[in-house]
Amino acid sequence: MTARIIVVDDEPDLRALVSDYLGMHGFAVRTAATAKELDAELARLPAEVILLDVNMPGESGFDALGRLRAAGVRAGVIMLTAAGTLDDRLAGLCSGADDYLVKPFAPRELLARVRAVLRRLPAAEPAAPAPIEVGRCRLDLVARRLLDPDGSECAMTPMEFDLLEVFVRHPDRTLSRERLCELAHGRPLAPGDRSIDIRILRLRQKIEPDAQHPQFLVSIRGEGYVFRPGR
Structure with a gap:
């Protein structure tokens, strides 16, 4: 089954770039600009991987991730941020992130990290999406x-x-x-x-x-x- 990815970032150009690149490599990609839009996307259709920006308008990526994990969302999560300090990386991992990527990043590196996260996910087949x-x-x-x-x-x-x-x-x-x-x-x-x-x-x-x-x-x-x- 095609892996489903949601790109969550308030930068439209980055969302478009990542969506197009991952789409060309066989992934089913959706996008969201805020944590609220992410919630709506997950309610509509689950995802295997979420690319989650740390600094967004409204709820931060860290807070959104903590809330999603508490609600039982098991998707692999890669945090995206312009800050690459050790404290930021630890905060993301402690919130339940699977990986952490600092902007700007090479699309090939992102692709490799997405594939690595997918390999670490449970082998159970995800539920088929509704039409x-x-x-x-x-x-x-x-x-x-x-x-x-x-x-x-x-x-x-x-x-x-x-x-x-x-x-x-x-x-x-x-x-x-x-x-x-x-x-x-x-x-x-x-x-x-x-x-x-x-x-x-x-x-x-x-x-x-x-x-x-x-x-x-x-x-x-x-x-x-x-x-x-x-x-």
Whole structure:
């Protein structure tokens, strides 16, 4: 099963960088800017690893971690901070962190630490996530199926599924056609290639209540597309 990671940091650029990098290495990545947003993400879907910034608006990373551990959250946690003093590292580890990484860090080092934390987690298979609501349908990422409102499976090509999965893993983020092609299909978009647009039209016919007036897969003029869940 794909390991699920939540990146919690109040710096949007860092969240985007880490999310994209880990996503390209096969992880299912979500992001949060505050401890409150982290709580909402964990309530929606558990995670195997949490990358947790120490200094955030509101509740600090240390306090959030202590609270989560007291509540029984067993995810592996890597603390992220601009401070690398011994006292800071000890505070993080005493709060229940599994590792500690000082900013700025090399993405390759972060990847290695995430994999190391995953190796140390209990071998028990995590519970399969419930299907995710995508417009009028539900997406089962484990079984790779799209289900319509009555529970019947919608016919999808593998490339359509891969593209929809990218949108689900990057909600409310505008993605260019070039970026979508890289993330979904692992290749650059050739000049004049309109395959992404065609697949999005097909996806709209499946998930939108009215494909002519999309609410969920929305075009952003001159930029690309954005998936807006919960509309």
